[in-house]
Every structure is written in C-alpha cells, then in structure tokens.
Amino acid sequence: MEKYVYKFGNGTADGHSGMKDLLGGKGANLAEMARIGIPLPPGFTITTDVCKLFQQKGRDAIHDMIFDQALDGLHFIQDVMGTDFGSSENPCLLSVRSGAKQSMPGMMDTVLDIGMNDEAVEGLAKLTGKDHFAWDAYRRLIQMYGDVVMKVVDEHGENPYETVLEEQKRKYGKRYDKDLTVDQLKELVQLYKETTEKYAGKPFPQNPKDQIWGAIMAVFESWNTPRAIHYREIHGISNEGGTAVNVQAMVYGNMGDESASGVAFTRNAATGENVFNGEYLIDAQGEDVVAGIRTPLQITLKASRNWAKFAHVSEKERAEDYPSLEEYMPEIFHQLMDIRQLLEEHFRDMQDVEFTIQEGRLWMLQTRTGKRTGSAMLKIARDMREEGLITDEEALLRLDPEKLNELLHPVFEAGALDKATVIANGLPASPGAATGKIVFFQEDVFTYVERKEPVILVRIETSADDLKGMYAANGILTARGGMTSHAAVVARGLGKCCISGAGALTIDYRNKTMTVGDKVYKEGDYISLNGSTGNVYEGKIDTVEPELTGDFEELMSLADSHARMKVRANADTPDAASVARHFGATGIGLCRTEHMFFEGDRIVAMREMILANNEAGREKALKKLLPMQRFDFEGIFRSMKGYPVTIRLLDPPLHEFIPFELEEQTEVAKSLNVPVEEITRKAEQLREVNPMLGHRGCRLGNTFPEITRMQTRAILEAALNISAEGLEVTPEIMVPLVGDYKELKMQREIILNEAKVVFEEKHASIKFSIGTMIEVPRAAITADKIARYADFFSFGTNDLTQMTFGFSRDDMGTFVPEYLKKGLLKESPFNVLDNEGVGYLVKTAVDLGLKTNKELHLGICGEHGGDPSSIEFCDRTGLDYVSCSPFRVPIARLAAAQANLKHSKKELQDA
C-alpha cells in the first residue's frame, strides 16, 4: 500500500529533511528535528502526492484513500501527548497547516485548536483550571474554521467574525481581545456560532473528526486558489508540486507560571560570536515575545545583566522582575543548551529557534538558519570552518554576496534610526549611509566642503557636468531616474551612497528648496540617506565608517582559489583604479574615456572639437586633448601594475558635452569666445529624439576617424611611457556599439594604422589587443563575422538589455514599477540579467564568436557584472571574466567562486 502519511515526534520520524518534494519544506524539517531527538509536538504529514490526487479525484476519493493512515497518525499523537481526540475530559487539540516544497508565505491556509467543541471546552477548562484560556481557544477555532473551511463571508464580502468581535469589545468597553472576561467570551462563542449558521447555512461542526477532515481538505483546496496560482506565477514556482498538510498537536506557553514562549539564536546574529542568546516571556504565547507589549526577558544570565546595566535596572530588581531563563528554569535552560549543540552539529549553521514551555515541559516549534549581519556572516563561516564543522566549499556557498555591502560602505550608528523620520523613499541606487547638508548646485558643494561641512547633493537628475560635485558630496539624492540612471551608475562607481528617483520630492533650483508634501527643506538643512533601502531621513544621523576584518581577507582569498572567472573593475580614473586594486580586481574591464573630458580645460577643448566644422578643426582641438588623456591613461596603467586595462573609445553622443539651457550655453559661448547662436545652433543640430539609438559609439569613430586616432595615440603613448618606467602594461582597446563587422573592421584599421605611426615615431612598440563591446542585438546575432576582427568581446549588457527589451533605462519609472507590481516582470532586467532573452543573445554571441575565433577572450562589463545571479550565468556561459564597479568587486569575487562551485557540483552530478 502506498504510504500517504508520515509521522514525526517522540524522537522518531518516518521522513527526513531530504524529502521536501513529498513532505513539503515544513514537514521534512519537522521530521528531521524529530529524528535527531528534538522534543517537538508530535504530528503527521499528509504528502504532496495526495494533493495531486485531490485535484484529479476529488475529496471523497481522498478521504477513503488516506483514512486509515491518518487515523493511525492521530493515535500516534494521542499516545505521545497522553490526550484523547474528541474527549471532553482530556481533549487532544490539533493544528492543521499547509506546507509546500517552496514557502508561499500568507498564501495558504492554517487552522488551529481543532478538536474543540461545546464539551471539550468545558473539559479543558476543568483540566487546566483556566476557563479564559479554554474559551478563548474555542472562539478562535470557530472563527478560523468558519473563515478557512466554511468560507464564511458577509453580504459585503467581509469576514463577519471580525465585525462581531469588534461589536462585542465596543459593547463592554474593552480595548484588546484578551480583555474580554470568560462570560463575555462565552457570549462571543454563541454569537460566532450564530454567525456561522447564518452565513454558511449550516452549523459549526461539533464532531472533531468532521473538523479535522474539513481542515485538511480546505488546505488541499487552497493550493489552487487564483491568488496562490498568481503568486506561483510571479515567483516562478511550478503548479505541479502541490502542498503537503501537517497535522500537529497544539502546545501552549500561556498556561501559567510554569509555561513560557521564547526565541533564540545559537550564535550572536549581529557579531557572529559563538554565544547562545535569545529572549522569552513567562505565561505567554510566541507572538507576545515579538509583539513588544511586554518587555522580553533574556535567556542567559550574562545577557540579562548586560541588559539591566543598559536599562538602568538594579540587580535586585532584575533578578526578581526580569530573571533570565538560566535562573528561572535552570533545567529547561540546560536542556536548551544541549539542543543548541545538537542543532549546530546537525545543521552545521547558526540556527534561529522558537520554543514553547508548557507547564514545565519544553517543546521546540521550529528551527531554521538564522538571519545575520554581514560581519556575523563572515565570522560564523570562518569560525565554523575552523571548528571543522563545515568545508571550504560550504563556507563559501553559504555566504550571501550582497551582505558584503555592509562591510564596504558606511552604516548609521546602532540605534540611530530609532527616532529618525523618513521623509521620502526612492530607489536604493548605491548602498551605504550618508548624512549632510542639502546642496543643489555643484559650485555650492565646494563652498561647503571647503568649510569642512558634509554635503548631500540634491538634484532632479544628474549629468556628466555634476561629476566633481558628486565626488565631493557625502551622498547623492535625485528626484528622477532609475537604478541605472547617471546618478546611480556614477555613485556606484564612486562607492558613494545614492538614492535615485525619489518621486515625492519637488526640487526648486531657483529658490534652492526641496519640498515634500507641505514641508520645505532649504539649502543647508541636514538630511540623511540610506542608500541600501532608499529611505531619506530628516536631520543629521551619525554614520560609522566600514572596516574590513581579517574574516573578510581570509574568505576573499579562499573565494579566489575556488573561482574560474577573473574579476575586473569598471574604473575611469587612477583613483578608482586604486580602489579596484584594493578590493582585489585583477584588471579593468571598462575604462570610459568620456568621463575624462568633463574637467576644466578638457571640456573646453572637447567643445572646440564639437564646434569645428571640418576635420582640420577637430584635429586641432583633439591635439589639445591628447596630452590630458595620455596623462590619465598613464595614471591608470600605473595603478594596475600590469593587469589588463580595457579602454573604451569615446561612446556618448556629442550633445552630452553641450549644455541644453540657454543660460549655460551663454557661458560656454563666452569661454570659447564664439557667439552664443553658434552654440545654440550646434546643440539644436546635435539634438536627437532617441539619443540612446543615435550618433554615438563607433558611429562617432567611423564618421570622425580623427577621434579614434587621437585616443589610440593617447593610449599607446601612455603605454610606452609606463613601459619605459619599467612597469608592465597590458592595454586593450575596446570599440563600442558595433552592430556590423564592417564597423569594427574599419575601426581596427584606423587603430592599427595609428599604432604603426606611433611606434615608428617612438622607435618602440608594445603589445595591445583590439576588441569590441557586444551591446547591440545585431552584433550578438552576427558575432561570427565580428569575431574575425576582435581579440575580445565584452558584453555591454546595459545597452543590450535596453535594446533587447526595448526599455530605456532612463525612462523606466513610467511603467516598470507597475510591471513589477503586476508580476509582468519578476525583477528589473537591469539588475538581474534576463537569461531567456538577453542571455540568449549573450550565449549566441559566445558560441558564434568562438566558432570563428578560438582565441576570443570573453567578458562582461555591464552592471550585471556585479550581480551574483548574473555572474552565475556568466560562469555557465563560459565567460573569462566579469567587470563591475570597484565597490562590488568583493561581491563579484565571492559570486564567481560560488558560481564555479555550483557549476562543478552540477557537472559532477550530471556525470
């Protein structure tokens, strides 16, 4: 006979944690806990197979099929608990809960206190001597059962029990549910019963067996509610799996002084220290511990004393009113300590547990891997590895790369947010915390910075013109723009806190104010930003600088030794290159040359070039830019000490260098000594409807070859100079926005010709390579032809995503939030690489490229290069390296190691 019911409890179990497909996540874990001797309320799990059969054959068939096995399970619970299901003297109360393989929080149904009826309530009251407790449990059951099983709703589609309960409290002037007296509860039960009959057309079932069957079937039914289906669709969970049903004995922590509920961590979740810790409450249910109405007590004596010191409570008062569990129930405490050891040895990770003490007896309700801070994550992994609990692979695989952010950026001081007021919310564009005075204009930033006052630069949007101000500010806040807006991209590159697209802000540049609702903030007012959450706070909130610990260093080098892919950084300046090196980048995957053109004299020369009407004029202006650009490249080469440096030729449309506002145009005209009309005319001429798809990338270099020539010269002269200093240099010249092989071929010829000229002039030469971004869909599709002219491909997945989806990353705010809400998008494809569409093109390009060029070197330099799940894709697709912003390099190093470990494991399994 097929086994449909798996028992657990009393130190044994039919199932184990490896049976999640059949028992669901919760059922498998309960079985595992029982197996290793954890005391937990006994119960049984009805398998997911039954759920599938339920959908096919209906409830009656299922009833007959599982009846005997379920009855056996029920007897098992009664035996262990010494109670009797349906008895009026010693009733056995049960919970019925859903439990699919993957958790679907809030989606499916639960019924508690099953087994209660008009007789059992009296029996329980007598048995425990707690009338209030018994009647409260009874009224809870009717309410839950009516709602979940009998689908009771009133004529307005509302839950009528809530209405009745509110009415009852109002009638007796009570604030909380628990304030109702026993008589009032009894009256409530009667009202509930009437309500059930009124709306369901039949009475609340008094027979406990009817109750339990009804609850089990309701859980199975709840698998296929529209909202559960929608949830699974959004979260990519299969509809096939089905849910299991867990039936378990009820235990209560609110049965008097010998009862309690608590939560605990097997190690410190904040610091990672190997110290047991947690909180509990006497005569309380689990939810009371976290509800914050009563002050929870500490589990260990040491923690209790620390708490008392902090709370200015005398030792006497503490011992009397706030005793630790260690003191209050020393035996239970020691039992808990043993369980702690058992759990850590078994699960080999820090556990977060829930427990209930019912009249002096300890029941564990749940254990799960405990959440922790970034530094705790590192310390625990390192310690457990040293303790021999886990292997190197396990230590690496269990780290969450994103949590490293906490170690790389400033954070607010502990507790500082407790009284802070959130005034707006935007996109968490660049992590970390920042505080400073509101400043709207770049020029003003410098004034404040000179006075050593911290600044938050607040703009509607930023542009390349604001670069220096962004660099000098503590943080950046914009009213418009997405996760990949200019502000966001640059801020991440600088490792600077940034919140973008805070739509609630109205910024008035003229009056230098920022308005949120009715509240007006002026230049000089303090605000604080949390770039990791997107919260904007009023006032000054102190921050703490991050610190890299030995744990970090050790685990990072462990990661490197397990990674196949290299990690490079996107860095445009010698400073950024140094940061990248510091964080362990082994090369620069993207050096954007245009950022170099925005400072001082450079922008003047750049504008001269743009205004020139012929090649000669452009050449003249480019000659001025040459030494500046060469100087920058020298700095970067020096920082990178021989590691490869991929330099992208000029990419943005030229109009980005000419201001759009007449006022600024007038200034430019003055600085260039030309009539303002000329500037206006040029700006108008360069204006594009869709600049993203316009005259940029190699389209510039192919229409104005002199730009490519100048940049080639700057790169190679710098390389020769640094090489002459005795340092190694590995320059890689990257051609952007290629869509057809002919474009790359022409650029390659221009570069090679210029190289020949430079090498002849200097009587020296140096090895360099020429490659291209793959960022236009057509380039991916025709990569076999392009690869003939490329030494490397670097996937520019930002633009590739824009063009593959037809999404402008600058205009995402208009519909993407709604798309995310409606489940049309699971996440922004600019954050996580879209494997199906964009990834298909990447894979196609890799396959086609290698077909015609076996030596092709492959990397990614889009923002996805810093996203762990995208990095996994890159590893699987065979890329040689990922490149990301300097502050994400550690994350990428870890993610690269994890990707390789998973990949190797999968290969091993497949073999």
Next chain:
Amino acid sequence: MEKYVYKFGNGTADGHSGMKDLLGGKGANLAEMARIGIPLPPGFTITTDVCKLFQQKGRDAIHDMIFDQALDGLHFIQDVMGTDFGSSENPCLLSVRSGAKQSMPGMMDTVLDIGMNDEAVEGLAKLTGKDHFAWDAYRRLIQMYGDVVMKVVDEHGENPYETVLEEQKRKYGKRYDKDLTVDQLKELVQLYKETTEKYAGKPFPQNPKDQIWGAIMAVFESWNTPRAIHYREIHGISNEGGTAVNVQAMVYGNMGDESASGVAFTRNAATGENVFNGEYLIDAQGEDVVAGIRTPLQITLKASRNWAKFAHVSEKERAEDYPSLEEYMPEIFHQLMDIRQLLEEHFRDMQDVEFTIQEGRLWMLQTRTGKRTGSAMLKIARDMREEGLITDEEALLRLDPEKLNELLHPVFEAGALDKATVIANGLPASPGAATGKIVFFQEDVFTYVERKEPVILVRIETSADDLKGMYAANGILTARGGMTSHAAVVARGLGKCCISGAGALTIDYRNKTMTVGDKVYKEGDYISLNGSTGNVYEGKIDTVEPELTGDFEELMSLADSHARMKVRANADTPDAASVARHFGATGIGLCRTEHMFFEGDRIVAMREMILANNEAGREKALKKLLPMQRFDFEGIFRSMKGYPVTIRLLDPPLHEFIPFELEEQTEVAKSLNVPVEEITRKAEQLREVNPMLGHRGCRLGNTFPEITRMQTRAILEAALNISAEGLEVTPEIMVPLVGDYKELKMQREIILNEAKVVFEEKHASIKFSIGTMIEVPRAAITADKIARYADFFSFGTNDLTQMTFGFSRDDMGTFVPEYLKKGLLKESPFNVLDNEGVGYLVKTAVDLGLKTNKELHLGICGEHGGDPSSIEFCDRTGLDYVSCSPFRVPIARLAAAQANLKHSKKELQDA
C-alpha cells in the same frame, strides 16, 4: 590543352551567353551576338581562369601559358578585318577591355588604339587619307597606355598628360582637344613620349606586341587594386571571380561621310510601342551622339518628320541637313531592321543597341536590355506575351515593381523640368510630383485650399497634429527627418508626394519664410516637388495625373494568380481603406488607432484621459472616445467588405498627445478648462529621454487596462453593427510592443473578458482573433512562449530594425549618410530588410512560433512590406501576407508573384 582564349566574330564564336563565369559579362554577350550572326568587330576573350592563375603564378607564367592561343586569336582578327597587326601599311588596331562576371563600372582598366606607333600612324594616315584622325588616335594611345599600363603620375600624384594637353591647347589658343591641328598633334605626341620617359623611366613601347601584352597584364592587375576590392566589398561581389580580358578590333565612325555612329531602341522606351527608333550622327564617334554638341539625326523617316515638325524645320531643310538613316543609308537601315528582329527574337526583350558604320560597313558594338518607363515596361511585357515571345512567368519576372510608382502618382508634364531650377534636395520620401504655394501652418493650409489654391506644406518636422493639413496639401516638404520620419510614413500612406530631410532649408515659422542660401521664399510663393528624386524646384511646374491602363490591370491579375502571399494594406481611415481596395489589397494588415485621436473633439477627450489621475477619470474620458472610434471602425469594416482588418491597440507614448511648447499648452489648457500649469506638469511628467523605448505599446494597455477595454469594445461593437447590416466582418486585434509572453497573456485576458461583456450585452457575438506585433528583439527570441497566446504574428520590422541595430529612425541623418558613403551600410535597413540581423530574428520568431502554435498566421506590417527585395525574404521565410501603404499595394502584389516564381524555380532546381 586547357582553352584560355575564346574567339568571336564573323558569324561564329567559341563561347556563348551562358558562360559569364568564364568569359565575364561582356565577353559572353559578345560571343552570343557573334553566334547569331550579328556583325561585330572580331576579337577574343581571355578567360577569368587566367586572371586567377595570374594572381597565383605571376605574369611570366601567364605569358607562356596563353601565348599561342592569343596569337591564334590575333590572326583571327587580322583575317576577318583584312588588316595586319604591327604593319605600317595596313595596321590592325585593337582595344583591350576588362570584363568581370558582374559589371564594375569605372573600376577597371581599358586601353584603346593598341597597335599604333611611329610607323603605323603614318601608314594609317596614308591608308585612310585622314592625318588628323591617325595622329589623334596615336596621342590617345600614348596617354591611355602611359596611365593604365605604365602607371605614369607626376610629382603631385596627378596625370601629367592632362597637364601637357592643357598647356598645348593654351599655347595655341584652342578650346577643344579636336581643334588641335595635325602639326600641333604631332608636337603633342612628341611631348607625350617625353613625358612617358620622364615619369616612367623608359620609353613608350613601339612594338605593338609589347603594347598588347602590357595592356592585358594591366587589366588582370587592376582586379586587385584597393579601390576595386573596396568596390566589390560594398557591392557584395566576391573577390574570387576574377576578370576576363576582351581584345577586339577597333572600328571608327569618324572616317568621313560614309561613316557614322548611332544608338537605337528596338521598341519605344517611353511608350512601349512596337516601333524601332533611335539617333545617329554622320562622321562621328559614339560619344558624340550623346554629347549634345551636334543635333543627332533620327533613324527612321517617320521619326525624322515628327522631329522636324516639333523643331519647326521645313521638309526640304530636313531632307538635306537632317536626313534619317532610312534615307541616307537605306541598305544599312534595312540591315539594322533585320538585326532588330533577330535581337528581339533571340533576347526576347526590347534592346538598346550601339552601332558604328565605318566607311559604309555596319558594326554592332553592343546590345543590352533597354531601359524604359513604367508604362512602356507594362506595354512591352504585355505585347511580347501576346506575340508569344515570352511566357507569363517571364512577363512577370522582368517587370521592375518600383517602376509601377510612375503609374500611381502624378508626374511633371513632359519637358516641364527642362527650364526648372533645383533649389534644394532632400530624401525621396514619397513618390510623385506636386506643385503648390508654400504654407507653413496647418490652419493656413485650409485657407488656401478653400480658395482652391494648391498648397505645399513646409515644416521643420511634422507631427501627428499636422495630419489634416498633410491630407489637404498637394505635397509635403520637411527640413528634418528620414525616409521613415512621421512626414514620410504618413505621406506614403496618403499616396502624397513628400520630400523629407531637406537639410539646406532654414525654416522660420515666426516670419513664415523658408531660406535656402541667400534666397528667401515666403508663404504663398510657388514651389514644386519631385518626391521620386528628392528635388525641390522653384516656381510652379504643371503636373499630370496618373492613369491606370489595361496593361496594368491585366498584369496585376496575372501577378495575383502566381503569388503565394497575400497583400494587405496599412490603412487607418475608411478613405485609405478604399484606396487600398482599389489597388487590390485583400485586407488591412495594420490599422493604427492613434491617428483617429487627433481630430477635433477627440484630441480633447484624449487629453482629458491623459490628465486624469485615476482609473475613474480615465474611464470617463474614454467613454467619450468610444463612439468616435466605433464609428471609424465601422467605416473601415464597410470598406473592406469582409476582408480581414488588423487593428492595433494604442501604441504611441501619451506625450505625443500633449504639445511641448508653452504657447500651445496654454491653448490646450483653455480648451480643457484647467490651469496651464497642470498641462505643463503633465507634459514634463510624461517627457522621456528615449520615447522609442518608453511607456508605449502594450505597456500602456497593461498599466491602463481601461484603454484596452475601450478599444476592444469599440472594435467589437463596430463589428457587430456592420455584421447586423448583413456584411461580413473579420476583425483581428493586435497587441503592440510585446517583449514577454506575460504581457500578451494579460492583454489577451483583458480583451477576452471585455468581449464576453460586450457579447452578453448585445446578445450577439462575432468571431475575432487576437495577435501581436513582433517588433522587440526579445519577442522574436521568446516567440515560442508568445505564440501560445497569439493567433497571429505581424512583424513590425520598423521598430525591430531600430532595436536590432540600435538605430533611431528619427536620428538617422546624423551618421547614416556617412555610413552609406563609406560602404559601412549598403542601403538603409529601414528601406531594405536586413536579412542577416533583423531577418534572422524574423526567421527565429517564425520557427519558434510555429513550433508551439501550428495555426499561427504570419504577416509583416513594417514599411518593408512594400519593398520588393524584403518581400522576397518574407516569401522565403514562409509569411502568409505582407502589408504596406495603399499606394505600394500594386508593387507588393507584383513582388509577391516574383518572389514565389523565383522560389518555385529554385525549389525545382534544388530537386
């Protein structure tokens, strides 16, 4: 022994026209002419194989290899001509010309008059009694030979012979080369010889055999010059083929009164009439006939008399001074008439021939398929088919679809352009001719039109707001925008003449002037446009309305019977639908609903909807739009009489409906009775950096489902109403800009739900289908999933091209002209579908789509649907129909037939 030399002439030939690979195009044609007994100067062809061996083995090896065969060829020429190569009494003069399989005009080398030297010149002068002729031929040889074979260039890289010639003319005060006297020519020959020795370092070779070998080798060498390679690369010609070399006897039409040169057409190239016609000149070379220095004479007497009437020349004067060839050389004329018949019967098409009469003897130099007007093309095809000369297939395949344009649009009156002044040049955006008064604003257009004055609407760019004005104007001229700008697309849809992107125009709206250079044109001044060439003319030039002949009808229905794909039209109004039906469209492939929103009350309601801040507000405004839209759909359904009508749901970003200029915003505010700030704020809020990639297409319908609901209701209510009139209706609802199946799935659900509601309300239902545009690269890549929710795919290749290339069609002007010039693009991918990139995505989508949905109906509705070469791609890829602007429907019908015929032929060959 391998055959390397193929002789021709004297009624025989070693080769024939099927040997183009081996003999090149010219050589194979000369052989064919000789075979069928056409008198032509004898000669021989050295094969393309020799060219390949030349590249591998070098000139000496080649010399030995072909020497004997070439000598044999030379003897053949001497025998036929009765001359002697290298003789000083009766010299044999030869031409040496290149001739690859595919013509490469101007790319490769030619040497004439070979065999001339110090003795031969004297001999020829004596023999012919024409000293001037002989010496001129000699100096030409030295110049050509020095340039082509000896690579003579001066210190400045210039051709020194030109300098010497100019100096000689200056010295003797002569204007034309031919004005130099015999003595002056002799002196020139001496100077030329000195020039050759000076720059080449060796003398001009006197030995005719040296001359001919030098020339042959130079032609082979010219195959691999950088410029020839570049030409082949741009034109997609393989480098492997090589060129043949044609050596042929020289003949001269300038040897006195018994000599002449002429050109003729076997039928009338303007009307297609079956009448021989052409022009000739006595004692002249071929180039003189076309040079226009002397008035050419007519070949037939009838044409000569017609000419005289037109030129006001008396019959006497005509017969004496301008005799027809029919009168002047009656025997030669009859010989020509015989040749005409021979050629037509052999080549089965109208021929364009060149001939030379040397001292009473007729030599045919060339025959080729004659160029012709659109109506001549139709008439000739129809006549020849009736004459039994050609089959149906041949008749169809030889038609040039693009030439049908001439029959569908107005043209300028014959000869009217002779004195016209071109004032600017733009893109030939929509064909036809138009004349009218310059008007800058839509409102003014109506004023003129009411006065029955013709108008040309002149704008910097057009927008949807100008639609009515464009409709009322005779033609449209814009200073900005490409072939697929708004003006261009709309004009083609209206069949209205349009020139776009005429960059030389400066348009000043404020003063209502248009300036070109110094010249200012005001509102009310006449201009004329040729939309087929892009020329803008000053003043009024009368146009003639087109007329569709019986030839057209007959060939069109012949085409339909040979086509596999259907042809639909892109039409947004009942009027356009009627035009489409008139031109034979069997359905509407794209009805853009947004154009319906721009008129009168509609734009007001549309703006109300956009300004509404919630769904209720939008619903209210949409209710106003519903009846208007339903009314339009009724009209379209009625026009299409049961043929399918594909209606696309709202596609453009909403900001297109809100003006950008404050002045216009103020007006809008007034009409809506809201503060202008609200309009400005909304416009600002809707503004997008890259609108092409923004909030549009189904992103609108999925964020504002009420829009989809209203449009669905309008379509289905209209369909029910028309159906109730007893007419058949086949509505197809098309969802735009889908990139992921979930987007279509959601839209499909909204549409189906609304349909259910409408059908229930009306107690009636009607069949309709739901499909999607495939216009986002990601949609093509994931088409298998999308096809599950689609009854049809319609490829929106305009947007697909934009995103696949990363080209904004609105911003093409910035770099695409340069790209075309440099050969980086062969043609604009918006005109001709890019098979390799965009086509790959189309093919991918077709394959994936059919995999999951065998019933999927497939079409194209991008502008490529009207381009013959793109239509061929669509046929090959298995699409069911193409859809194009109404005025291109005939072109598409013909192209669809041709594609199918070619495809069937290829399948037959492959089998």
